[in-house]
Structures are given as C-alpha cells and as structure tokens.
Amino acid sequence: MFAVLTAAVLGAGGAAGTAHADVNPPVDEASVTAYIEETIEDSAYPYWDNWLKSQQLDQAEPLYKIIQRGETYENACDGAISSSDIPSAFYCDQDVQQDGVTYEGVLVFPIETMLAMQLGEVNGQYSEKAGKFTVATTVTHEMGHWIQDVLVYQGAQPPIRPGKHQELMADCFSGVWAGATAEGTLTVADFEAAVESREKAGDVEFTDPGHHGTPQERANAWKIGFFGSSNNSGSHPENCINEYWRS
Numbered sequence: 001m002f003a004v005l006t007a008a009v010l011g012a013g014g015a016a017g018t019a020h021a022d023v024n025p026p027v028d029e030a031s032v033t034a035y036i037e038e039t040i041e042d043s044a045y046p047y048w049d050n051w052l053k054s055q056q057l058d059q060a061e062p063l064y065k066i067i068q069r070g071e072t073y074e075n076a077c078d079g080a081i082s083s084s085d086i087p088s089a090f091y092c093d094q095d096v097q098q099d100g101v102t103y104e105g106v107l108v109f110p111i112e113t114m115l116a117m118q119l120g121e122v123n124g125q126y127s128e129k130a131g132k133f134t135v136a137t138t139v140t141h142e143m144g145h146w147i148q149d150v151l152v153y154q155g156a157q158p159p160i161r162p163g164k165h166q167e168l169m170a171d172c173f174s175g176v177w178a179g180a181t182a183e184g185t186l187t188v189a190d191f192e193a194a195v196e197s198r199e200k201a202g203d204v205e206f207t208d209p210g211h212h213g214t215p216q217e218r219a220n221a222w223k224i225g226f227f228g229s230s231n232n233s234g235s236h237p238e239n240c241i242n243e244y245w246r247s
C-alpha cells in the first residue's frame with residue numbers, strides 16, 4: 001500500500017457524483033486529485049517498485065502531498081511554505097518519518113496548478129493538446145526525481161549533477177512509465193498531451209543554472225523513455241540512465 005501524508009485532506013469525496021452517468025465527468029480539483037492518486041498508487045508506484053526489486057534495490061517509498069485549496073505545506077528541504085497555486089509540482093528529497101516509518105522524500109502537487117494544467121496551462125503557457133495525461137506526465141516526471149534519489153541513496157549510481165540532464169532523465173523516466181504501462185489504454189491524444197507538456201516545460205535560458213533543457217530536448221527525452229534508444233528499443237529505465245546520468 002502506498003502511504004499518503006496524514007496531514008493531507010483529500011477532497012475526492014462526494015463532489016463528483018451525479019445521478020446519471022456522465023460521458024464527460026466534470027474536470028475539477030476533486031477529479032484531478034483522484035486522478036493523481038490513481039496514477040501514483042495504481043500504476044506508477046507499482047511499476048517503479050517492481051523495477052527497483054528487479055535491480056535488487058530496496059523498496060524506498062515516497063510520500064506524496066496534494067496541496068488542496070486553502071491549505072499550505074512546508075517542505076523539509078528548504079522550509080518554504082507552498083500553497084495550492086505555486087507554479088509547479090516538485091520533489092523534496094528529504095527523508096520523512098510518519099507513523100514510525102521512514103519514507104524516501106515527498107512528491108508535492110499544488111492542486112490549482114495541476115487542474116490548470118489539465119485545462120491547458122503548462123508552465124505559464126497555453127498547451128492546446130493538454131488533458132489528463134498532461135497531469136500524469138508531470139506526476140511521473142516528479143517520480144523520476146524520486147527514482148534518481150533512490151538510485152543515489154542506495155549506491156546504485158553516483159550523485160547526479162543537478163540541472164538539465166537531471167530534468168531530461170526525469171522526463172525520460174516519465175516516458176518509460178507511459179510506454180511500459182499504457183499498452184491498450186494510451187490514446188494518441190494522451191501521447192500528444194505528454195509530448196506537448198514536455199515542450200512547454202522546456203526553456204531556452206541556456207545561461208540560467210535552472211535551465212531545464214530546450215522544448216525539443218525535453219520532448220525527445222520523453223520519447224526516448226517511451227520508445228527506447230537506437231540500440232535498445234522499448235521502455236527501459238536503463239536507456240534514460242545511459243543517456244542522461246551525468247555525475
């Protein structure tokens with residue numbers, strides 16, 4: 001079972017139900033909350049947990065926190081207080097204790113920003129192809145940072161140099177998850193939403209230490225995760241490590 005921060009007050013109950021079946025259920029903070037939970041718990045975490053086991057690595061579960069409207073969250077990394085509309089999701093790599101268990105970091109998702117993302121605003125820009133899968137791509141990008149953290153912490157890889165390659169690898173890991181788990185369910189629209197979300201997340205601030213890769217590099221990184229590399233096709237995390245790990 002995946003653990004949620006006990007402080008989280010999840011707003012998934014109640015609001016979404018209607019008397020008759022909707023073809024298009026409402027897109028609101030409750031539905032996005034439920035989708036983030038589902039993506040992590042039913043798909044991405046089980047995928048990565050299996051992969052860690054296949055690498056003889058220990059389970060190193062992260063917590064996740066969806067910051068609901070009106071809530072604030074203080075992260076253990078820099079002590080910053082975040083609200084539900086901060087510009088982006090993030091991963092804080094500090095271990096967290098909860099109920100006597102140590103968790104490997106916390107994934108943080110500001111709900112207003114995540115909802116806006118599904119409705120077409122990615123990194124302050126309009127994404128025509130945005131949809132649910134834009135949210136999933138962001139969620140699994142952050143989980144990519146958690147996997148990086150686990151690999152370093154358990155000595156499977158040397159510390160990674162922060163910056164562009166760290167971000168591209170997280171994009172690549174997101175693509176791996178999509179490719180490995182979405183067979184039969186991933187639509188063309190999902191694929192396009194994911195690729196466009198990486199383009200919108202890119203920047204051309206080459207001299208900025210916060211440069212995260214160009215739009216094309218980021219989309220390409222996701223596709224390498226999804227399709228594989230020229231010498232190893234298919235969705236394999238090793239491709240992302242070979243391509244982007246820079247210590």
Ligand SMILES: [Zn+2]
Nearest residue numbers: 141145167170
């Ligand atoms: Zn990132």
